[in-house]
Amino acid sequence: MNRREILRRSAAAGLLATPAAGLLAGCATSGGDDDKGDSGAYKGTKSEQNPLGVKEDAPLEVVIFNGGFGEEYAKAHEAMYKEKYPKAEIKHSATQEINKTLQPRFVDGTPPDVVNNSGAGQIDFNGLVSQNAIADLGELLDAPSLDQPGKKVRDTLLPGAVEVGSYDGKFLVLNYTYTAYGIWHSTKLFADRGWQYAKTWDEHIALCKQIKAAGIAPWTYAGKHPRYMSWPLIATAIKFGGPSVATAIDNLEPNAWKSDAMKAAADAWYQIVKDKYILDGSPGLDHIQSQTAWCQGKAAFISCGSWLENEQAKVTPAGFNMTIAPTPSLGSGDKLPFEAIRGTAGEPFMVPAKGKNVAGGLEYFRVMLSKKGAQDFTKKVSSLTVVAGSTEGVELPFGLTSVVKALDASGSNGFNWVYNNYYRKLERELVDAACGEFFSGRSNPAAFLDACQKGADSIAQDSSIKKYKRAA
Amino acid sequence: MRHGKYPLIITFLVPPLLLYGIFVLSPYLQAFQISTTNWLGYSAHADPVGMANFRTLWHDGQVWNAIKNNAIMLAVVPVLTIALGLFFATMLNMGGRKGRAGVTGVRGTAVYRMVYFFPQVLSVVIIALLWKEVYHPNNGLLNGALRALGLPAPTWLGDPRTAFWCVLAVMVWSNVGFYVVLFGAAMSAIPRDIYEAVMLDGASRWTTLRRVTVPLLWDTVQVAWIYLAIAALDGFILVQQMTNGGPNFSSDVIGLRMYETAFGSESKFGYASAIGVVMLFLTLSVAVLALRTGRRDRIEYS
Numbered sequence: 001m002n003r004r005e006i007l008r009r010s011a012a013a014g015l016l017a018t019p020a021a022g023l024l025a026g027c028a029t030s031g032g033d034d035d036k037g038d039s040g041a042y043k044g045t046k047s048e049q050n051p052l053g054v055k056e057d058a059p060l061e062v063v064i065f066n067g068g069f070g071e072e073y074a075k076a077h078e079a080m081y082k083e084k085y086p087k088a089e090i091k092h093s094a095t096q097e098i099n100k101t102l103q104p105r106f107v108d109g110t111p112p113d114v115v116n117n118s119g120a121g122q123i124d125f126n127g128l129v130s131q132n133a134i135a136d137l138g139e140l141l142d143a144p145s146l147d148q149p150g151k152k153v154r155d156t157l158l159p160g161a162v163e164v165g166s167y168d169g170k171f172l173v174l175n176y177t178y179t180a181y182g183i184w185h186s187t188k189l190f191a192d193r194g195w196q197y198a199k200t201w202d203e204h205i206a207l208c209k210q211i212k213a214a215g216i217a218p219w220t221y222a223g224k225h226p227r228y229m230s231w232p233l234i235a236t237a238i239k240f241g242g243p244s245v246a247t248a249i250d251n252l253e254p255n256a257w258k259s260d261a262m263k264a265a266a267d268a269w270y271q272i273v274k275d276k277y278i279l280d281g282s283p284g285l286d287h288i289q290s291q292t293a294w295c296q297g298k299a300a301f302i303s304c305g306s307w308l309e310n311e312q313a314k315v316t317p318a319g320f321n322m323t324i325a326p327t328p329s330l331g332s333g334d335k336l337p338f339e340a341i342r343g344t345a346g347e348p349f350m351v352p353a354k355g356k357n358v359a360g361g362l363e364y365f366r367v368m369l370s371k372k373g374a375q376d377f378t379k380k381v382s383s384l385t386v387v388a389g390s391t392e393g394v395e396l397p398f399g400l401t402s403v404v405k406a407l408d409a410s411g412s413n414g415f416n417w418v419y420n421n422y423y424r425k426l427e428r429e430l431v432d433a434a435c436g437e438f439f440s441g442r443s444n445p446a447a448f449l450d451a452c453q454k455g456a457d458s459i460a461q462d463s464s465i466k467k468y469k470r471a472a
Numbered sequence: 473m474r475h476g477k478y479p480l481i482i483t484f485l486v487p488p489l490l491l492y493g494i495f496v497l498s499p500y501l502q503a504f505q506i507s508t509t510n511w512l513g514y515s516a517h518a519d520p521v522g523m524a525n526f527r528t529l530w531h532d533g534q535v536w537n538a539i540k541n542n543a544i545m546l547a548v549v550p551v552l553t554i555a556l557g558l559f560f561a562t563m564l565n566m567g568g569r570k571g572r573a574g575v576t577g578v579r580g581t582a583v584y585r586m587v588y589f590f591p592q593v594l595s596v597v598i599i600a601l602l603w604k605e606v607y608h609p610n611n612g613l614l615n616g617a618l619r620a621l622g623l624p625a626p627t628w629l630g631d632p633r634t635a636f637w638c639v640l641a642v643m644v645w646s647n648v649g650f651y652v653v654l655f656g657a658a659m660s661a662i663p664r665d666i667y668e669a670v671m672l673d674g675a676s677r678w679t680t681l682r683r684v685t686v687p688l689l690w691d692t693v694q695v696a697w698i699y700l701a702i703a704a705l706d707g708f709i710l711v712q713q714m715t716n717g718g719p720n721f722s723s724d725v726i727g728l729r730m731y732e733t734a735f736g737s738e739s740k741f742g743y744a745s746a747i748g749v750v751m752l753f754l755t756l757s758v759a760v761l762a763l764r765t766g767r768r769d770r771i772e773y774s
Contacts, residue, residue: 099735100735103513103514106513106514106515107513107514107515107516108516109516121735123514123739124737124738124739126738126739127512127513127514127738127739127740128514128739130512131512131514131515131517132515133514133515223627223630223719224629224630224715224716224718224719226719279610280609280610281608281609281610281615281625281627281630282609282630283609283627283630283631283719284607284608284609284627284628284629284630284631285608285609285610285630286604289608293610298610424737424738425732425737425738428736428737429732429737432718433718433719433720433721434720436718436719436720437719437720440627440630440631440719442632442720464510464740464743465738
């Protein structure tokens, strides 16, 4: 056998080994029975001190997503749990690949007790919920707060925190942080130039014209993740047409994306595309690249959530002073005031239904939702939590202070949508692609809404995807 | 040494075969089984649905769009890579004509050879990140150069007309180096006297390449073609890192479709397995075709 023969044969062998991607989907389904018996679960006696019935010496396993927030905050929460249950053994781990790390354990029926299901490797919640893989957290809501006497956990949370984690009325996912979505600008840049953030759309366009004349691009966006721009667009529509615009989209109602409000919003936003108020090259930037261009003062506005300040901490110039602001109102006919902003709970935590120590998992959440636990989190990672008043006595950075103010001003006018939680693919792929075409100027408002509607219809017609409805 | 030959062979062969069977073959077989279920990936529960996944797949526009892109890659990547690989290998091994006698490469051969091999040393993810910055519409190397020349600066990865071709170019770039070395090694096995005779006859470099080198390298070229065809049907890592299939699915590939279906935006593992099975058969057919059509008589040097 000569060298060529070897090459030729190794090529043949390569046939079997190279398309290894084919393996990815070939994970074993054989492990674990699908039985409902939880004979191995730890249960303690319920009492006033122990409303969830935690077995005090039962081990607790916590898996944290090691992303922007790191894992130190979780270690602090675990220490607080341990303080209450000194006999409990806590197993802590942190990973960036939640789905790949935990999938075999879900299949096997031996998942950890607490999972911070977040990041790019997040497990699709629709899949988890439809497979009954997550424990009901309802009991937690009715348990007394750990350090706010006389209050139930439910009463300590900010509005909307429970709704966003609920599927068909069952509270399954604890979204721990509180995130505001809006339009960001640099207070310094605006002060230097004598610009004023515009409260109506016409003024906004006029301001854009002024900014462009000053040699700065008014807008930039994450061209590789153009869904970031769907947020202000949908927000504009909701402020114009009221929260029912969002409910219709979430419930996959026919032609929800083509409602009059959505049309008005798409037409309005098309103005910044038509008039070239977007930084050249933005369609080719990813979120970090576009945010960095914005921090460098190449663009005046960017759409993002309140994690922006953390994400850009390293490249933000001193004194940049980023500020969040609500989307401008379309006109006096808007159903919601200018101050209304999208606020929602994020950073999902869950207790797998088949975990050994479900009660311990719920108790761990109670620790997280205590005032002490929440304040510690806010202090450590500069992010708000769903616990009301968790910022008391904590010094916040400039951007986050503006977020707190914006949320306060928005108050009960705040709104939200959840279709992105119900149907990840709809936002991540379909609306995302439509936004890419729209904001790069390759399509127009009608085609944009058509594409979104087509995406929503394809989800609605797919019988293999479980559907959820929420009340208005 | 005949004594004890079989125990020895068995001792050395059984562990690798066992590992191969458990970690390579059995997942493949399982993928077939999973592809006939509606498994959602996070419980042990899965209902058999027969061929339903494959029927859905047949009508899935996104999958067809991805297959179309892979087909273009299949047509372009191997041809370009092999052509470039052969060209560079020839220049490095016998391109020099300035010297008095004998067959040598162009000046600086050793340096070139090393430089060409660089991409092979880098991990694919690094290559993708590197090129993502090169293609950066405002600060990128490419547009910087274009602007310096007074040319328009496109958005490259942000434009559906160019994104796919940008990724394809990186695919070729990252592969060429390996084939330069592969072809170079094969060329050095061709007896020098053949080339000396060719030179005496006054053949040009192009004729030498076409009439002498390529026919003598045919086996190696064929192997290269198979490897590249398989690579072209994949392309997952580059695409996922550089464009994630966008904009508007213009650079989607079937590997990414499968990944998104199972791990990304959905958790339909049954359906993703069906895509994987289709991918396996596509790859197999392409490879078998390549082996069959490229068959020629082998030349043995004595």
